């Protein structure tokens with residue numbers, strides 16, 4: 129971890145210099161967060177019920193959790209709605225409600241114009257590309273992009289939500305911001321930027337710890353071969369998504385594959401570690417945990433995966449129960465959802481390793497009308513590339529048919545982004561041609577288009593990516 133106050137030799141001083149510049153940007157973002165805290169404090173003091181609207185993924189659910197916990201701890205009340213997208217009718221509906229304060233988390237930055245019409249105080253805590261509209265005086269907009277901070281890598285929606293409550297003495301909630309960051313895949317080996325500052329807050333608060341460990345999932349719950357096959361981040365090429373290959377490797381190593389990792393003898397653990405490090409060195413590294421948490425939620429990445437499973441199954445109430453501290457029954461239900469979700473993913477990985485992706489010149493795509501595959505398209509597209517089940521030389525679009533529309537989940541890689549690919553831009557530009565909508569980050573984005581437009585849409589995205597690579 130980088131120490132912000134560190135002095136030392138020339139190299140460290142250089143680093144110190146650029147961190148100082150970062151610190152200025154961070155300070156502006158932090159003070160915007162303080163404005164949000166002030167607004168929240170005012171409405172809690174007035175006994176107003178606060179209206180929260182958040183996104184339905186792990187980041188959005190942790191965002192809601194952070195703000196709701198902060199309000200709860202201060203003795204306030206809230207009403208939460210979780211939505212997949214902030215559509216115009218959602219804003220119209222909540223505008224009819226008579227709340228004094230609305231908080232939009234992990235969404236809203238693209239809709240400042242519409243949110244300006246709300247006749248109440250508004251907080252938008254988001255990290256997606258903001259619209260160019262100026263917010264009205266009653267709207268506090270907490271978004272890293274407004275201060276030159278990269279919202280796709282350095283801070284999540286939960287991070288922006290955390291900054292919105294940070295000044296209410298809430299550093300013990302910092303870990304939840306990192307759950308959101310894991311959900312949005314912002315931890316590539318380590319946290320950078322504002323996420324690093326949030327991490328430091330969590331360590332200071334004393335409930336967040338880092339230690340080095342083998343980063344396979346469900347080490348205490350699942351038989352080892354499943355732990356390995358279910359591990360998506362970091363991906364284990366050849367093993368991720370394949371129960372068969374994982375079992376085979378363990379058999380070859382002479383390690384019992386049917387028991388959990390923690391049940392292995394120490395020497396066996398070392399053998400497994402050494403073998404997996406050969407597949408991907410990143411499989412051994414920093415693990416972020418809240419030791420006081422329930423064992424299955426202790427590891428923040430696994431906590432995030434459980435919220436993700438709830439979100440994908442539209443079990444938002446369940447996810448909110450968990451982030452608000454309910455365990456026992458809610459957690460059992462969530463773990464069952466995760467089991468089903470992992471079975472579905474295994475089916476999806478089997479499908480793509482059998483069929484591969486359809487190739488255009490500059491993009492590749494997956495298309496399915498299968499009920500199970502449709503629901504996991506984005507994940508199998510992304511992990512398919514990172515685990516090398518699919519080629520990772522072109523951005524990939526996962527297309528799922530929903531009645532008359534097609535939902536598009538796009539994924540790129542860091543090297544593609546470095547070569548000029550911006551999927552969010554490409555999808556939003558192309559989708560409007562068909563009366564659809566799209567957007568997101570350079571590396572991961574989505575769109576919704578009419579079913580009839582499928583081929584034309586793919587063709588235009590192919591051209592848009594070509595243009596990005598050549599400009």
Ligand SMILES: [Mn+2]
Nearest residue numbers: 187234285312
């Ligand atoms: Mn997010």
